[in-house]
Amino acid sequence: MFKKTAVSEEELIQRCKEGNLRHQEKLYMHFYSYAMGVGLRYLNDRNDVLEVVNDSFIKVFKSIGSFKNEQNFKPWLRKIVVNTTLDRIRKDLKHQNQSDLEAAEHVSFAPQAIAHLNSQDILKLLDALPYVQRTVFNMYEIDGYNHDEIGGLLQISASSSRVNLSRAKEKLREALRFEQSEYEKNDRSGTYR
Amino acid sequence: MKKMTDRELTDKISQVFDNFEDPTAEQGWQELRKKYPESDTKPVLLWWSAAAAVLVVLGGLWFMTRDTNLADQSIADKKSPSEIEKEKVVSDDSAIVKSDETNANTAAPASQKSGSGISSESLKSSSTYVIDETSIKKNRESRNQGTLSPVQSFEKTAQIDLSRSNKPAIVITDNSLDNNPVVALPAATLSVSNSEVSRDSIIEATGRMLALAPQNLSQDSHTHRVEETPYHSRTSSTKNQLFSVFAGSYFNYSLGSETKLNFGAGFTSDINLGNNLRLTTGLALAKNTLTYNNGVPSSRSAQRAYDAVPSFGLNNGGLLNNSLTTVTKYNASLLALDIPVNVKYLIIPRDNKLYLLAGFSSGTYLTETYSLDYRNYSPAGAYINQGQGIEVKNQLQAFDLARTLNISFGYSANLGKTQNITIEPFLKYPLGGLGSEDLRFGSTGINLKLNFSKFKK
Numbered sequence: 001m002f003k004k005t006a007v008s009e010e011e012l013i014q015r016c017k018e019g020n021l022r023h024q025e026k027l028y029m030h031f032y033s034y035a036m037g038v039g040l041r042y043l044n045d046r047n048d049v050l051e052v053v054n055d056s057f058i059k060v061f062k063s064i065g066s067f068k069n070e071q072n073f074k075p076w077l078r079k080i081v082v083n084t085t086l087d088r089i090r091k092d093l094k095h096q097n098q099s100d101l102e103a104a105e106h107v108s109f110a111p112q113a114i115a116h117l118n119s120q121d122i123l124k125l126l127d128a129l130p131y132v133q134r135t136v137f138n139m140y141e142i143d144g145y146n147h148d149e150i151g152g153l154l155q156i157s158a159s160s161s162r163v164n165l166s167r168a169k170e171k172l173r174e175a176l177r178f179e180q181s182e183y184e185k186n187d188r189s190g191t192y193r
Numbered sequence: 194m195k196k197m198t199d200r201e202l203t204d205k206i207s208q209v210f211d212n213f214e215d216p217t218a219e220q221g222w223q224e225l226r227k228k229y230p231e232s233d234t235k236p237v238l239l240w241w242s243a244a245a246a247v248l249v250v251l252g253g254l255w256f257m258t259r260d261t262n263l264a265d266q267s268i269a270d271k272k273s274p275s276e277i278e279k280e281k282v283v284s285d286d287s288a289i290v291k292s293d294e295t296n297a298n299t300a301a302p303a304s305q306k307s308g309s310g311i312s313s314e315s316l317k318s319s320s321t322y323v324i325d326e327t328s329i330k331k332n333r334e335s336r337n338q339g340t341l342s343p344v345q346s347f348e349k350t351a352q353i354d355l356s357r358s359n360k361p362a363i364v365i366t367d368n369s370l371d372n373n374p375v376v377a378l379p380a381a382t383l384s385v386s387n388s389e390v391s392r393d394s395i396i397e398a399t400g401r402m403l404a405l406a407p408q409n410l411s412q413d414s415h416t417h418r419v420e421e422t423p424y425h426s427r428t429s430s431t432k433n434q435l436f437s438v439f440a441g442s443y444f445n446y447s448l449g450s451e452t453k454l455n456f457g458a459g460f461t462s463d464i465n466l467g468n469n470l471r472l473t474t475g476l477a478l479a480k481n482t483l484t485y486n487n488g489v490p491s492s493r494s495a496q497r498a499y500d501a502v503p504s505f506g507l508n509n510g511g512l513l514n515n516s517l518t519t520v521t522k523y524n525a526s527l528l529a530l531d532i533p534v535n536v537k538y539l540i541i542p543r544d545n546k547l548y549l550l551a552g553f554s555s556g557t558y559l560t561e562t563y564s565l566d567y568r569n570y571s572p573a574g575a576y577i578n579q580g581q582g583i584e585v586k587n588q589l590q591a592f593d594l595a596r597t598l599n600i601s602f603g604y605s606a607n608l609g610k611t612q613n614i615t616i617e618p619f620l621k622y623p624l625g626g627l628g629s630e631d632l633r634f635g636s637t638g639i640n641l642k643l644n645f646s647k648f649k650k
Binding site for chain 1: 198199201202203205206207209210211212213214215217218219221222224225228229
């Protein structure tokens with residue numbers, strides 16, 4: 001799951017606290033995929049995600065002195081990545097109008113049972129959601145924020161957050177259903193054989 | 194069913210992205226290094242810092258050199274007014290008491306004798322004050338007619354001084370006294386030599402003049418100027434520190450002098466003496482300037498300095514025989530080559546950030562420039578002429594061994610693994626007279642030091 005490092009995670013973090021560039025690089029390599037996964041859940045564009053992830057790691061390196069050793073590093077990193085992503089989304093939202101936000105593309109993929117979805121399938125599903133709905137869905141369902149927190153962070157009301165979550169789920173279900181029916185249709189005709 | 198699907202999908206998303214694998218970490222790191230250059234900039238910072246230090250040193254040298262050039266130029270500019278003054282002297286027969294024939298005859302040779310240690314400028318300027326034959330004749334005639342006895346002259350001078358109550362103290366010159374015009378300190382010495390004047394009358398006249406001597410001497414536009422140069426070097430703060438460069442600004446201070454802002458720069462190196470102690474030594478260039486607006490410096494050493502200026506001693510530069518000379522300004526400018534030997538005490542040895550430093554400075558002066566402005570009055574008290582920028586220059590003439598006490602403390606902050614920067618307030622206290630004119634002056638200011646230590650590999 002993670003690249004193997006010669007030093008333990010605690011030691012790696014300790015060295016990073018001392019400002020050791022080599023160990024900062026090791027830490028980056030070790031947690032890069034995880035951070036990218038978090039970013040990709042929120043953003044469509046991979047280049048944007050890389051930018052967000054790198055900005056997040058810069059924040060990590062600069063503030064790792066305040067990280068307590070008894071803490072778990074991954075949640076701390078995830079929080080930083082999510083916050084950085086939200087900053088990015090807020091910035092992007094200013095430059096988009098509402099129609100852009102609501103105009104979710106209808107994606108096509110070969111849906112299987114949910115248990116067999118891979119990351120690409122899920123990303124296609126998420127890409128089908130408008131920005132706000134996707135963000136609310138990720139924050140609430142995956143990253144554990146409540147609606148008040150989401151409302152505060154996205155500068156929307158808690159009820160609006162609930163509505164967006166509900167719509168996001170509905171759209172995901174629709175997308176799953178649609179693609180499932182397409183899959184079954186094609187499966188019968190032998191497309192996926 | 195709906196809820197089950199939602200939960201199932203959410204769990205799947207969490208699981209997939211928690212175990213997400215992305216093979217582009219290397220490229221990502223390269224991208225990050227473009228944005229996160231702090232670590233990489235350390236060598237760049239080192240070179241920039243070194244370049245900045247060199248620039249500071251060069252700038253300081255340029256600043257000092259420029260000042261010297263300006264001083265030379267100002268002397269040249271001041272020649273023509275003195276010639277104008279000479280014309281005034283010659284034309285104003287009634288007001289001037291001129292020297293007798295013997296004195297006049299000795300005046301010209303005296304000016305020629307004065308070559309040693311005197312600049313050509315001062316030679317030229319002194320020659321303009323040689324009294325011509327016609328004025329000597331007039332002088333003789335007036336003496337024969339008994340128009341003014343020396344005592345009368347003093348009395349008249351005193352009266353005039355009353356009306357010019359803000360004029361500096363007066364000097365009477367006469368070549369009959371070993372050809373050296375004696376210039377008095379403000380409200381201090383007065384020397385008179387004239388064969389026709391009794392010692393008592395001189396003392397009496399002196400007393401009167403001292404009593405009448407103005408206290409505020411700073412209003413005149415004529416002054417003797419001296420220039421100078423000191424500076425300090427300091428220590429560093431890193432344990433493995435090998436070398437430090439520094440630049441500082443400071444104020445020169447001396448009794449009777451204006452406080453002057455100056456600059457200096459140099460380098461130091463530390464030698465480990467123990468856990469807490471370092472021996473710090475190095476080399477520094479420092480400019481020192483002093484300006485005494487009340488005439489010559491009032492300290493004992495300054496008196497000596499004044500007398501030592503050859504322009505006034507041998508050359509008769511700018512001073513008329515039998516005239517009363519007031520020194521209105523005295524400037525010193527010294528470019529010091531300072532060799533400090535200090536002991537540094539590290540308050541927290543492990544930390545190396547805070548230290549106290551004390552020691553002594555020795556050194557010589559690459560250039561010393563002393564100059565003065567003056568005003569001449571006849572013994573009768575009439576204004577004769579004035580001169581500015583009468584100047585004497587010395588180079589590497591004196592070596593002051595441990596004449597300055599250095600006290601300072603420093604605080605360092607890291608700039609990188611091998612450099613740190615130190616702010617170091619300091620005081621240099623004079624333990625004796627400095628320079629060829631034995632002026633006693635000190636300085637206080639702040640040094641900014643860039644310290645370099647070994648590269649850690």
